[in-house]
Amino acid sequence: MKQFDFEQVGKRMPYAVPDGFFDKLEADVMQKVNKTASPSNSREKTLRIALRTAMAFAASVVLFFSIKPVLPKNEAVDFESVELAFNNLSTEDQDYLLLVYEDEQDLLYNGLTEEE
């Protein structure tokens, strides 16, 4: 009896796919992947949130010490109320304050403050 020779079939298979299937598969996968936040993206997002929170806190501190000297002496201003006031600002105003704070930090870092 003649032995079966794999070369008679090679890698041919009896299976087929619909026309354009692999293009559709790629598009479907890309769509699913785009909906899925990658772990690295999630980490970046978490870092951004943490950085923003830290900067907002720092800006609140700066704001607190900036306005305290100009307030009447009998008016009590605590840190929580400043933080609350900061949180009540619009996103644009918060961004502006953070930008001012960042600029201030850059100036301090570069040793170029007005006091010098």
Place this chain on the structure above:
Amino acid sequence: MTDDREIIKAMHGNPGQGVRLLMKSYKEPLYWHIRRLVVIHDDAQDATQEAFVRIFRNFSQYSREQSFRAWVFRIATNEALRLIERRHEDTMPIGGVFDIQADSYVNYGDLEARLQKAILHLPAKQQLAFNLRYYDELSYEEIAEVAGSSAASAKMNYHLAKEKIIKYMQKND
């Protein structure tokens, strides 16, 4: 075909581009690998999509010491096996025999169909070793990584599979 190192680099730096390169290199090999295991086109399509999403989500778990090809084939194999488990009462290509004529996207060419039937009659490990070696040309080391076995065991399973296929083909000539 894109080099695996290029895919890995892109997956780290620009995941969107990485997935595109991954799809370019692996969409057809992974689909056909899954299709040979699950047989039905719609099932293979679902499992392939899920496998790519898993590769993307779990990319941080990939270690550069592993073969990237073996890692993606392992995820694809697991996805196929998960699908087979879900439908275990109806059809069982791994460890069982599936009727390939149940799917509409099958050409009933004589030799090709008989060879697939012979492969589907093999025990699970032999079926996996044969498919990965014969169709995908993975090394025995890579097959071992996919199957969670040793390279020697992968080699033995491949040769046993070949012998059984030859016997099946002669018996059903």
